[in-house]
Amino acid sequence: MTEYRNISNILCTDILLELFQYFYVDELFNAFNDTIHYFPLLLKNGNVQLHVRHVDSHFRKHIMPNIERNNVISVRIQNMYQMAPVNLGEFNQVHFLVLHNVTELNWPDNFPKDLKYLTIYVRSKDRHKIFKKALILDNIKRLEFNSTFLHFHDCNETLVKPSTIKHLVFNSQRCFINYEFLLNNMPDLQSLKSSNTYYPHRTKTNLGIFNRLYTIDLDCKHIDIDVMILFIIDVSRYSLRQCRLINVNNSLSSYIADVLIS
Incomplete structure (x- = not known):
């Protein structure tokens, strides 16, 4: 903290404004609010892009009233159960939002209207x-979905409106992808990535075709790579450009498929 205060005494305003962009907003207020005269005004006049990592009572009472909300471009909430009542x-x-420990009970009522990148860590029971809920948010382009166990039911279900998501990432200790659900609800899907994907080739045939799916990257378990390649080409034959499949149970090169399709 002492180092920050010494820096503020010797650096010009332009350099400080540049440095401010590399810290979280709570770090900025802890380091500079008592040492730089009219520090909140400096942030506002300099249009400093702000990153928030704690949406707690301290942020709501002491920081939020002193910042320009439109200057906040990313928010990370480490525990949704500890989030203060902030809209x-x-x-x-805000283009980038990360939510940890998400359940149906603490799902936010409102989201930034210009949100593009959403990362969620979900309790398995609410996955x-x-x-x-995440799929039907407006304007989301990339969704990263994290949970201990990912296995989705109601594969024939059609949501109230098609998802705008173009890039989908699943991170899990055990993941089962339901391609039928994705086909029904994600018409603009361009890339699909997943870790610990179990039996990815066991699915129905004649599901339909992804028209915009360019990239598939799957770390798999219990996979027949030849069968899986045939399946992937079948469901995305008009759009697929790159396919990467890895069988994590075997390190031999014969169990790694990296397919480029021109």
């Missing part, structure tokens, strides 16, 4: 409901 919809310029 995320007020941060209209299906939260996944559907």
Whole structure:
């Protein structure tokens, strides 16, 4: 902290404004609010892009009233159960949002209207409901969905509106992908990535075709790579450009498929 205060005494305003962009907003207020005269005004006048990592009572009472909400471009909430009553919809310029420990009970009522990148860490028991809630958010381009166990039911279900998500990432200790559900609800899907994907080739045939799916990257368990390649080419034959499949149970090169399709 002492180092920050010494720096503020010797560096010009332009350099400080540049440095401010590399710290979280709570770090900035802890380091500079008592040492730089009219520090909140400096942030506002300099249009400093702000990153928030704690949406707690301290942020709501002491930081939020002193910042320009439209200058906040990213928010990370480490525990949704500890989040203060803050309307995320007020941060209209937030493009990147990370939510940890998400359940159906603490799912936010409002989201930034310009949100593009959403990362969620979900309790397994709420995975299906939260996944559907995330899919119907407006304007989301990339969704990273994290949970200990990912296995979605109601594969024939069609959501109230098609998802805008183009890039989908599943991170789990045990993941089962339901391609039928993705086909029904994600018409603009361009890339699919998953870890610990179990039996990815066991699915129905004649599901339909992904028209915009360019990239598939799957770390798999219990996979017949030849069968899986045939399946993937079948469901994305008009769009697929790159396919990467790895059988994590075997390190031999024969169990790694890296397919480039021109």
